[in-house]
Amino acid sequence: MAQAYWRNGMNSSATFSLSFRGYPKNRAYYAVAGIESALSHLEFMQFTEQDIAFLRSTSELDPQFIDALSVLRFTGTARAMNEGMLAFADEPVVEVTAPLIEAQIVETALLNSITFQTSALTKAVRIKHAAGDRPVSEFGARRAQGRDAADYAARCSAIAGFAGTSNLGAAARFGISTTGTMAHSFVQSFEDELSAFRAYVTEFPEASTLLVDTYDTLQGVHKAITVAKEMERRSELLRAVRLDSGDLLSLSVQVRRMLDDAALGYVQIVATGGLDEYSISQLVSDGAPIDGFGVGTRFVVSADAPFADSVYKLVSYAGRHAGKLSPGKTTLPGPKQVYRTARGGKFAGDVIATAGEIPPTGSEPLLKVVMENGVREAPQDTIESARTRLASQLEWLPPETTSLTNPTAYPVTLSAELRSLQAQHAARRSGDN
Secondary structure, three states: OHHHHHHOOOOOEEEEEEEEOOOOOOOOOEEOOOHHHHHHHHHHOOOOHHHHHHHHOOOOOOHHHHHHHOOOOOOOEEEEOOOOOEEOOOOOOEEEEEEHHHHHHOHHHHHHHHHHHHHHHHHHHHHHHHHOOOOEEEOOHHHOOOHHHHHHHHHHHHHHOOOEEOOHHHHHHHOOOEOOOOOHHHHHHOOOHHHHHHHHHHHOOOOOEEEOOOOOHHHHHHHHHHHHHHHHHOOOOOOEEEEOOOOHHHHHHHHHHHHHHOOOOOOEEEEOOOOOHHHHHHHHHOOOOOOEEEEOHHHHOOOOOOOOOEEEEEEEEOOEEOOOOOOOOOOOOOOEEEEEEEEOOEEEEEEEEEOOOOOOOOOEEOOEEEEEOOEEOOOOOOHHHHHHHHHHHHHHOOHHHOOOOOOOOOOEEEOHHHHHHHHHHHHHHHOOO
């Protein structure tokens, strides 16, 4: 595509809009993430010597065009929502304005960054919502689709307010808290369960969580109680026991009773094992005496909604508005802005408008200039600021929109000016047929 643009002298200013079509099942909002990595890609975009050598090894590209690519950099403007903001279907999350070839070439990278991370953050928000005040830890790296996905999912979990991650690589990369426990292999490596527990608490006398279900859960708890009493005699305290299989509601009730009967009320119960927002919500609703949760597979792959229908579409080129008219895949023409209004302490609705029109009274524009002439306009957004922003946004979102099942749609409308522009564009395009 880029070579065809180059051949035809087409490199005027173009605007592309990145948004989401509709929602996965049981979703009515998106928690935006991936903006930082997307902007980093724009800031440092270039074809390396190895890239150029690879392109020269193909027979499809013109050598002169490859020469042009060797010096290509992103020189455009980007307007975007901040990480941790809530977005809704059809709202532009990012708009890129740049020479056509630059804006086109970055499409896949931007979609990759923002789609996956927004899906992961939205899933994390739902899990945290289900858990309420009980801490949640992220254990998903081993089931993620690659190392980058594992790291960015851990980053999203931190933005959502998780207590920590077992992914040390992500912790080092993004400066997030770590947490961890033993695996079944640790217990199996010892001659008996009691020896494994004793060895572990010797190494970590102030931070031990014992996995009690390798052989028989209740027998494992009896051994954990023995170890906890031994620790007390050394002025140490066992932190928790972990349940990873079986009927977590019934087991947690029995385990809590056993710990309390042994005067170990301070020992917490942590549950893991295929958990997500639905199972956690059920456990909380049933009154399970579980103090914290660990989530892995179902979080890191967003198991119930493993993809989001994101698009990056041309909306303006060389001063001419553009947009798709395909049934079911219509896109809104022209550069846009999203305005959000609030009423009575809650968000009342969003308006998608043209970029230049007068905003609705009392509304806040959501798209801000974050890059100008290829240069970042502000320091990198931090996990802490994104976490604070997200928490505030969720407080203002009507509760019926956050329901884990059958949520109520949040009101998003088009401005009169945008509707008029859309009608004009459709009429002009139909005249071409």
